[in-house]
Amino acid sequence: MNSTLDRFVGGKQGAIGLAILAALILVVFPLLLDAFRLNMVGKYLTYAFVAVGLVLCWGYGGILSLGQGIFFGLGGYCMAMFLKLEASDPESTKIQSTPGIPDFMDWNQITELPWFWEPFNSFGFTLLAVIAVPVILALVIGVAMFKRRVGDVYFSIVTQAIALILTVLIIGQQGLTGGVNGITDLKTLMGWDIRSDEAKLILYFVNAFLLLGCILIGKFILTSKLGRLLMAMRDKEERVRFCGYDVAAFKIFVFCVGAAFAAIGGAMFTLQVGFMSPSFVGIVPSIEMVIFCAVGGRLSLLGAVYGALLVNFGKTYFSETLPELWLFLMGGLFIAVVMYFPNGLAGLWQSHGQKWLVRLQTKLRKPTPPAPLPRNDKRDDGESKPLAAAEPSKLETSV
Amino acid sequence: MEWLSEFGAIAAMQGFNGLSVFCVLLLMALGLAIIFGQMGVINMAHGEFLTIGAYTTFIVAVLTERFAPAFGPYYFFLAIVMSFFIAGAIGWVVEWAMISRLYHRPLDTLLATWGLSLIMQQIFRSVFGAREVSANLPEWLMGSLQLTDTIEIPRNGLFVMGLTILLTATIFLMMYRSRWGLQVRATVQNRAMSRAVGINTKRVDRMTFALGCGVAGVAGAAFTTIGSTGPTSGSLYIVDTFLVVVFGGAASLLGTIASAFSIAQAQSIMEFFMSGSMAKVLTLLTVVGILMLRPQGLFSIKVRK
Numbered sequence: 145m146n147s148t149l150d151r152f153v154g155g156k157q158g159a160i161g162l163a164i165l166a167a168l169i170l171v172v173f174p175l176l177l178d179a180f181r182l183n184m185v186g187k188y189l190t191y192a193f194v195a196v197g198l199v200l201c202w203g204y205g206g207i208l209s210l211g212q213g214i215f216f217g218l219g220g221y222c223m224a225m226f227l228k229l230e231a232s233d234p235e236s237t238k239i240q241s242t243p244g245i246p247d248f249m250d251w252n253q254i255t256e257l258p259w260f261w262e263p264f265n266s267f268g269f270t271l272l273a274v275i276a277v278p279v280i281l282a283l284v285i286g287v288a289m290f291k292r293r294v295g296d297v298y299f300s301i302v303t304q305a306i307a308l309i310l311t312v313l314i315i316g317q318q319g320l321t322g323g324v325n326g327i328t329d330l331k332t333l334m335g336w337d338i339r340s341d342e343a344k345l346i347l348y349f350v351n352a353f354l355l356l357g358c359i360l361i362g363k364f365i366l367t368s369k370l371g372r373l374l375m376a377m378r379d380k381e382e383r384v385r386f387c388g389y390d391v392a393a394f395k396i397f398v399f400c401v402g403a404a405f406a407a408i409g410g411a412m413f414t415l416q417v418g419f420m421s422p423s424f425v426g427i428v429p430s431i432e433m434v435i436f437c438a439v440g441g442r443l444s445l446l447g448a449v450y451g452a453l454l455v456n457f458g459k460t461y462f463s464e465t466l467p468e469l470w471l472f473l474m475g476g477l478f479i480a481v482v483m484y485f486p487n488g489l490a491g492l493w494q495s496h497g498q499k500w501l502v503r504l505q506t507k508l509r510k511p512t513p514p515a516p517l518p519r520n521d522k523r524d525d526g527e528s529k530p531l532a533a534a535e536p537s538k539l540e541t542s543v
Numbered sequence: 544m545e546w547l548s549e550f551g552a553i554a555a556m557q558g559f560n561g562l563s564v565f566c567v568l569l570l571m572a573l574g575l576a577i578i579f580g581q582m583g584v585i586n587m588a589h590g591e592f593l594t595i596g597a598y599t600t601f602i603v604a605v606l607t608e609r610f611a612p613a614f615g616p617y618y619f620f621l622a623i624v625m626s627f628f629i630a631g632a633i634g635w636v637v638e639w640a641m642i643s644r645l646y647h648r649p650l651d652t653l654l655a656t657w658g659l660s661l662i663m664q665q666i667f668r669s670v671f672g673a674r675e676v677s678a679n680l681p682e683w684l685m686g687s688l689q690l691t692d693t694i695e696i697p698r699n700g701l702f703v704m705g706l707t708i709l710l711t712a713t714i715f716l717m718m719y720r721s722r723w724g725l726q727v728r729a730t731v732q733n734r735a736m737s738r739a740v741g742i743n744t745k746r747v748d749r750m751t752f753a754l755g756c757g758v759a760g761v762a763g764a765a766f767t768t769i770g771s772t773g774p775t776s777g778s779l780y781i782v783d784t785f786l787v788v789v790f791g792g793a794a795s796l797l798g799t800i801a802s803a804f805s806i807a808q809a810q811s812i813m814e815f816f817m818s819g820s821m822a823k824v825l826t827l828l829t830v831v832g833i834l835m836l837r838p839q840g841l842f843s844i845k846v847r848k
Contacts, residue, residue, distance in 0.1 A: 208650045288835035297585060297649050298838060301785050302831055308782050309827045316820030427782060431657055438654060471665035478658025482651045483644060 158363065161446050162356075169352045169449075179341040186348040186416045188456040189355055193409025195437040195448035196358055197402030202434070203442035204366060205398040206378030208296060211303030212406045212433045214310050215278035217425030219407025221314075221321075222277055224420040225261060226270035227330040227338075247329070252319030261320075267334060274411040275404050282403035286396035293392070304427055311426040326421025330414070338415060351412045355449070358405050362445045365401065374398060406433075435474070438481045441490025450489055555694050557815060563700045565807035566707040567769070569800060570762035571780055572787040573714060576799040578755035579788050581718075581731050582748065584642055585653040588660035589784065590777030592634060592756045594667060596626035596763025597772040601671075604678035604767075616681040619764075623706075626760035634756025638749050646748075660778055667774035677771035684768055699768040706765050710758065715796060717754075727751050731794065783827075790830050792840030802841055806830060 173185050194212045202208045234244040242255045249257075263269045285306065289299050314321045322328070330338070337343055365371050377384045377391055385391045414420045423429065432455075440451020455477070462470040485491055571593065578586050600622040607618040637659065645652040680699070687697040718724040729737040730744045738744050763777065770776070787806060791798030806826060813822035834840070 292838050294838040301789055304782050305786050305831050309824055312820050313824045471661045475658040475661035479655045482655040
């Protein structure tokens with residue numbers, strides 16, 4: 145029992161790391177920040193969903209999707225469609241020429257609700273669609289690409305092209321999707337005003353718990369046999385295939401999981417920020433999401449969350465104070481992370497932070513009888529852990 | 544009979560329109576076909592090298608206007624040469640400083656060059672301003688040729704077309720008829736063996752990358768005759784360009800030409816029947832669909848791996 149739990153959260157260290165992160169987002173942020181800033185952190189945390197999904201896909205599965213914005217956007221749009229329909233009841237839209245349909249449709253001379261908007265009147269369907277629509281799309285892309293053994297580079301380019309297609313489509317079909325402006329003026333969720341400070345606080349906590357849930361699912365996947373197969377596949381795909389495994393199936397699965405995480409993030413984004421627009425779907429946001437993951441550490445689920453938070457804090461701070469500098473910094477960050485710290489913040493922590501911690505510990509323990517601590521090794525847990533959970537992050541990327 | 548001649552005129556103009564789009568796509572894709580197709584390097588900053596060429600042309604135009612007005616009509620040829628060498632030189636430096644350290648990690652190259660493109664865009668913005676600039680065209684590039692009463696062909700379109708043909712032919716000769724091209728192709732196919740027979744593969748890589756960037760610079764110079772230049776004008780088309788190269792079959796120059804032609808014609812024909820954005824969506828969807836069925840692209844070289 146204990147060992148299963150141990151494996152699940154990734155040993156003592158994993159448990160401590162998870163506890164620190166949970167304390168940070170559940171206690172420290174809500175206590176320290178005012179409602180406006182907290183809402184902003186909530187927005188950043190929705191990107192962390194995407195980054196966590198990317199750790200699974202890219203860090204462990206070796207598939208770099210440059211189209212995570214597609215799934216983030218689809219999840220967000222599904223939620224936004226429901227909220228928009230609720231906001232445009234016949235009562236509040238009676239000045240339109242066709243009351244009861246979203247305002248942007250009315251502006252584009254559409255007189256009837258399009259068929260694919262119809263099911264979004266139901267909240268249950270919407271919740272299903274938030275996950276199902278992106279996952280089905282990911283499944284189609286995944287089956288088409290991976291069954292034919294399309295190389296990783298080509299996959300990246302094709303996902304990027306799909307992100308472009310979706311953006312052009314959303315912008316082009318203004319009457320059906322709200323165009324460049326996206327779906328705005330969202331007010332209530334089942335009669336509950338989502339714009340009040342109290343609602344934002346509740347949504348923040350819902351978001352935080354969902355994120356922690358996604359991290360746990362990710363940890364579960366990585367510590368299971370599936371996770372080891374993913375790593376093996378990333379490092380030597382041919383050998384895994386020759387062992388008799390269906391490599392494509394694993395890739396499709398992990399890509400779908402990544403898409404589902406991104407979609408949850410998108411839906412929570414819509415709820416917390418109150419609108420959804422094509423600027424979160426396209427090529428640029430999709431690549432930015434990859435950088436969140438890369439900065440945090442492509443091999444660390446927790447690192448990805450810190451990466452998303454840090455990069456977005458930086459972005460907000462610099463675009464408020466020194467907008468010219470931000471693109472230089474962002475570009476420099478891309479290059480530096482890729483060339484010098486391929487394992488991101490988590491990698492730095494592993495190579496420097498932990499050594500420092502060990503030194504601190506030895507110093508503290510010095511008065512007591514000499515503790516046989518290996519100086520250059522990781523902390524002495526005093527227990528043997530299963531190999532799989534030992535140190536997944538120590539594995540070198542060989543992509 | 545009148546409708547027939549009118550139809551012919553529309554078809555001719557539409558066809559020419561498609562040909563111009565084809566030239567634009569091909570010019571952009573040529574450099575990438577060398578860098579991505581031959582070397583396998585994903586250079587997301589390719590669009591910025593294009594912009595370098597465009598800004599070089601702009602600078603040359605402004606300088607000639609100020610210091611040598613008599614030279615005005617001919618500045619464009621100087622601008623093309625300058626664009627080639629400046630973009631090529633910057634490409635050489637980039638390869639030396641960045642790309643050469645990332646050859647074994649293609650996905651990371653993609654991210655690093657994306658970062659490079661962000662930095663370059665911001666440099667353009669700081670130096671030239673966020674507003675789009677355009678060079679004054681010489682007289683002989685303006686206006687259009689009146690072929691019949693109803694058909695007229697813009698001169699700058701013809702010029703770009705001529706330049707495209709010239710550039711394609713040069714690259715073809717270099718890649719398939721010169722000793723250097725032989726070395727490039729050998730390195731692509733088998734790096735270890737090429738080194739064993741005495742090819743300096745590092746130098747070949749650097750020169751190939753620089754050449755690809757130089758070609759992008761020339762393409763950028765050609766674009767100034769069609770539209771104005773802004774800090775992000777190059778990056779707008781980077782995904783389309785990659786699709787052209789992938790669709791054509793990465794290592795095949797002929798494939799790149801064929802795919803640029805089919806994508807351009809498909810798009811301009813569809814634009815006649817529907818809105819521009821839907822035409823683009825349909826074209827891209829078709830390309831992605833075909834790529835899913837045939838991942839190796841239209842033309843592919845059979846290599847034993």
